[in-house]
Amino acid sequence: MSFPVKGEHLHKKFKNQIVLSDVSLTLQEGEIYGLIGPSGAGKTTLVRILLGLEKADSGKIELFEQRPTLNAFRSLGYMAQSDALYSELSAYQNLSFFASIQGLHGKAKKSRILEVAKAVELDKDLKKSVAQFSGGMKRRLSLAAALIHQPRLYLLDEPTVGLDPLIRKKLWTLFHYLKEKGATIIVTTHVMDEVAQCSRVGLLSEGKIIAEGAPKALMQRYHVSSVEDIFIAVEKEGAKK
Amino acid sequence: MRNLFAMARRIISQIVRDKRTLALLIIAPLLILTLVWYIFGAKTSEPNLAIIHYDSSDYMSAFAKNDYKRMTPLQARQALADKKIDAYVDLKNPVKVHLEGSDPQRNGLAMSKIQESMQTMQTITVTALKDELTDVIKAQQKDMQAQQQMIAQMAKAMQIYAPGALAQITQNAPKAEQPDSPHKQEKVTLDVSYLHANDDLNTFDAFGPAMVGIFVFLFIFMIGGVSFLRERTTGTLDRLMASPMKNYQIIWGYMIGFGLFVIVQSFLLTCYIVYVLQIYNVGHLLDVLIIVFILSFSALSLSILLSTFASNELQMFQFIPLVIVPQVFLSGLFPIDTLPGWVQAIGNLMPIHYSTEALRNIMIRGSGFSGWWLDGLILILFSAVFITINILVIRRQRPLTS
Incomplete structure (x- = not known):
């Protein structure tokens, strides 16, 4: 099993605002990884750092188990939030x-x-x-x-935003098809029903990954019935501490 | 190489498909140049002038009826206030000129016309003086002749009565001088010759080289800058940076894509002003084209650089007063030799300054390569510096791969 994307201990600050703090993330080949979280949580910044369009203040990034080179971009498909x-x-x-x-x-x-x-x-x-x-x-x-x-690797930043449900469904069929062919996909999204279709999800909140795992496993762990509720459950847990 | 061509091809099809941009790049400079041509190329009209107190004056003949209206002082003052005349001349002694004064150009025209008349007036005075002098001399000559006759008569008498005394007198007597024949009246005219060009050179011909530079620079700057800015704001630049394209390929792709287009534009523009507007040009069309082309390159590379500091189109256009307008004034349209040193130093940092110098050398002075290579080289250096910075900027934005 190889790791198409590996980010370790990534930190990023814009002026005084901390956007990412100690984010580590490893993707496994052939999975769809959903990066979810409220807007402003740092999803786009994380994707851009993984791509090398933004420089992390500290941390290490590997693409296809190497330091990123221009050649890595040949095997990388990027779709930004803007068209x-x-x-x-x-x-x-x-x-x-x-x-x-x-x-x-x-x-x-x-x-x-x-x-x-x-x-x-x-x-x-x-x-x-x-x-x-x-x-x-x-x-x-x-x-x-x-x-x-x-x-072989897709970084899709909100690929389905503004699309009608029918098209959205068709695109997800496409993503699954790509995955079957061995591609790895990292996708950021707001839409919770898409989250259930991911192999694994990472919950990003205020620059930190607060929970990570297969959607079902996460719901079981926090004893909730939907992914949205995980956020609430995690926050409650944090408050208790 | 293929990436470069892909970039270039894309930019060209973008421009070609965007008819407005195409029109702005090609037709707008031609339109504006035509307008400027009419404004500066127009023959200057004759000034409207008048004279007063002409009855008692000897100088009236110097102020021809065609050029100067005869007016009473009251009429003249009124006409001046109504801007019907530019100036009137009071022929009382001493002669006074009253100018309307609100338009320096008209003032100049009126004054040069009046001065011309004043010269005629001076010749009249001089001739009159000469005539007087000749009269005086003639009268004196007559007197002298009379005296000489008397002396001759006296000499005769003395020969008869005292021949010894006469010998002494003839020795001492001053020889009568022949009066000079009056000078032939010489008309003073200047024989003017031009090292370059001739007296047909009008303001547009002199401005033309600068104008070409300004418009080429302005339009390329706007369109190049905005199109690279859009690449940033729409996110297509991110897509390019997330591709295997190298940094220099991104920038050079732009330069080549626009460059091909600029060749067409500068060719049309140059042909238009040389063959349609018939601007004064003794140089080779090819030399002109090369300079225009090099200039466009520096405009393009500068606009790409400045687009980095703009976050939208409006901010891009805010650079125009800062980057274009000073260049217009320091380009050589107006003489800058007398300006303070720091202003001249700024002028030396402006690409249009060099293109104007080079184009003047080519078009008006007819110099070949030797007349423009230095200016051309400086323009290329400008571009080289801007392009290098642009590539560095792109590299900074792709931190992983550098």
Whole structure:
């Protein structure tokens, strides 16, 4: 068993505000790890630090059991909270560009674009300019751009925010499919019913991981019936101490 | 290499698909230059002038009827107040000029016209004086002739009565001087020759090189800066940084993508001002193009650098008064030799300053490579410094991989 992502004792401060304090996190290959917590808990910062888009004040990060290099990014798909698309371009041009910088060219690129477009159900809208896309379509295109180079590790920051339940369900089917093929996925989310579908979840609150484990095991441990209640239970426990 | 081309291709298709940006980049500079061409290239109109107290004056002939309206003092004062005339000349002795005064350019025009007339006036005075002098001299000559006749008569008488005394007198007598023939009247005109250009060079021709620089810089700065800023704010830059792209590829991709576009833009712009507006140009079109192109590169690299310090489009545009406006004034549109040293030092830090110098050398002085290589080199150095800083900035934002 290998560990695609390993972060140890990560600390991060923005000015005087502590965003992460002593966060350690290890992902196992082929799991979907849900990073959950209220907004402002530091989920996005943690993902960006793991990606190397932000520097941790202290701590160590390994990607694919190595110090991160540019090459690691070849096996890494990132989807940010913002859609991060070129709105002047068509959907096809967007995917084509992101495929090119990942080293895909020619026929392989073309067939891959059609493949991912189909996976997010945008294959009929490829010629449209992104500016004409609805919020949900942009979100899906953004996901498609993260999938394009068939990475082994996905970092998805709120991938399903603003999507209708039907599409959301389809995307989760896609995530499970990717997982079956051996990919590791780290996903941040607000939506609690998605949490149940993760292999493991980490509860992030005020810059700390307050609980970690399989959703069911956590619910049993804290004697609660939903993941939301775990937060309340943990806080109560903390108050008792 | 492929990554660079992918970046460049993407940027070009972005610009091409965004028709407004395309129009702004290409048509707007042409429109504004045309406007400037009309403003500065227009022939300056003749000043409206008048004279008063002309009846009693000897100088009236110096103030031709076509150029100076005849007015009474009251009329003239009224007309001046109503801005119907720019100035009037009071021909009473001493001659006085009254200017309207609110527009320095009109003042200058009126004064140079009046001074011209004053010169004619002086020649009139001088001729009159000369005539008087000649009269005096002639009268004296007559007197002298009369005296000489008398002396001759006396000499005759003396020859008869006292020949010995006469010998002494003729020895001592001063030789009668021949009066100089009056000088031929010489008209004083200046023979003007130009080292560069000729008297057809109008204000636009002189401003043109600076204008080209300013507009190319401004538009590339705006569009390049905003488009890189958007890359940051929309998060696409993060996506690039979370890809195997190298830092220099991100920046150079931008430079090349815009660079190809800039070639087209500077070509159109230069052809337009040279062939359509027919700005004075004795240099090679290619030299002009090279300078415009190098300048755009420095504009682009500077705008990418400054976009780091802006968090939205408005903040990006706040750099314009700071970065563009001083460049306009210190670019060489206005002479800066007399400014305090620190202002000149700032001027030396401005890319447009060098492009203006180089373009003037090429277009007006007709110098080839030897006339612009130094300015061009400085512009390239500007770009090199900006690009290096840009790459370092990107590297700082990708701490893991550096």
